[in-house]
Amino acid sequence: MVETIYTVAENERIARDVYKMRLCGDVSMLTAPGMFINIALPGRYLRRPISVHDVDADGGWLSIVYKVVGAGTDDMSRMTAGTKLDVLSGLGNGFDTSKSGERPLLLGGGLGTAPLYMLAKKLLGEGRRVSAVLGFASADDVFGADELTSLGVSVAVATVDGSAGVRGFVTDAMPEAGGYTFTYSCGPTPMMKAVYGRAATGGEYSFEARMGCGFGACLGCSVKTVGGSKRVCRDGPVLEKEEIVWDD
Numbered sequence: 001m002v003e004t005i006y007t008v009a010e011n012e013r014i015a016r017d018v019y020k021m022r023l024c025g026d027v028s029m030l031t032a033p034g035m036f037i038n039i040a041l042p043g044r045y046l047r048r049p050i051s052v053h054d055v056d057a058d059g060g061w062l063s064i065v066y067k068v069v070g071a072g073t074d075d076m077s078r079m080t081a082g083t084k085l086d087v088l089s090g091l092g093n094g095f096d097t098s099k100s101g102e103r104p105l106l107l108g109g110g111l112g113t114a115p116l117y118m119l120a121k122k123l124l125g126e127g128r129r130v131s132a133v134l135g136f137a138s139a140d141d142v143f144g145a146d147e148l149t150s151l152g153v154s155v156a157v158a159t160v161d162g163s164a165g166v167r168g169f170v171t172d173a174m175p176e177a178g179g180y181t182f183t184y185s186c187g188p189t190p191m192m193k194a195v196y197g198r199a200a201t202g203g204e205y206s207f208e209a210r211m212g213c214g215f216g217a218c219l220g221c222s223v224k225t226v227g228g229s230k231r232v233c234r235d236g237p238v239l240e241k242e243e244i245v246w247d248d
């Protein structure tokens with residue numbers, strides 16, 4: 001982990017209340033898909049953790065996709081090119097692509113779709129046949145499907161109100177057992193719990209938690225696992241299927 005300064009290069013709206021921001025600076029510590037950064041915002045107390053969507057090491061930039069849900073993300077949505085941000089970068093363990101088998105299935109719920117782009121790029125670069133199921137509330141919320149398709153990922157979309165793709169939840173559009181070799185999931189806890197119950201293979205699940213420090217010092221983000229308590233920020237956010245303990 002390093003504290004660094006990133007400069008906003010672009011910040012555009014890509015879906016309802018959802019923005020994509022490109023940040024320039026040192027990205028050498030962002031080595032795995034599923035890692036996150038923790039952004040200090042002027043006048044706001046805690047940093048805001050946001051997953052990395054894509055990294056270009058040669059170009060010296062990364063992108064994030066975020067939804068405006070409160071004051072901090074609202075501040076971010078108003079930032080213009082040239083704004084400097086104090087960021088803790090290179091946080092979290094990220095997804096392990098060596099476990100994927102030949103046909104990994106990526107499952108994203110809402111903003112959980114964001115880190116799947118970098119993951120898909122890596123898996124495709126390793127010669128895997130990648131498919132994805134993305135779930136949203138409604139057609140206006142959908143993002144990320146076209147960019148995954150243009151990489152060569154086979155994408156299915158589910159919306160709760162049926163206004164785009166399959167009507168229902170991510171699990172309603174999951175392929176049958178045998179159609180995939182491993183799952184990678186990121187999204188709200190109820191979605192991941194449903195995927196966990198339905199998935200026919202092993203998998204990795206990326207968790208969110210309210211965070212204090214963001215780098216392992218405060219224990220504020222601890223979750224129960226079969227091996228004892230783990231910190232989402234430092235030992236996660238990605239946990240193995242076998243170690244997950246769901247709180248009822």
Ligand SMILES: Cc1cc2nc3c(=O)[nH]c(=O)nc-3n(C[C@H](O)[C@H](O)[C@H](O)COP(=O)(O)OP(=O)(O)OC[C@H]3O[C@@H](n4cnc5c(N)ncnc54)[C@H](O)[C@@H]3O)c2cc1C
Binds near residue numbers: 050070074
């Ligand atoms: C590892 C990690 C990765 C994340 N990646 C993304 C991402 O790629 N894109 C994205 O849009 N968001 C992501 N989040 C959630 C993001 O951090 C929060 O939405 C953001 O901090 C809210 O800040 P705010 O000031 O706008 O809202 P606040 O005023 O702080 O809160 C507004 C609402 O958001 C909820 N909230 C705030 N922080 C979190 C949190 N950490 N987890 C869950 N709910 C929260 C609050 O309960 C409240 O309902 C991630 C969180 C974690 C822990």
Ligand code: FES
Binds near residue numbers: 214233
């Ligand atoms: S947020 Fe402090 S230990 Fe995870």
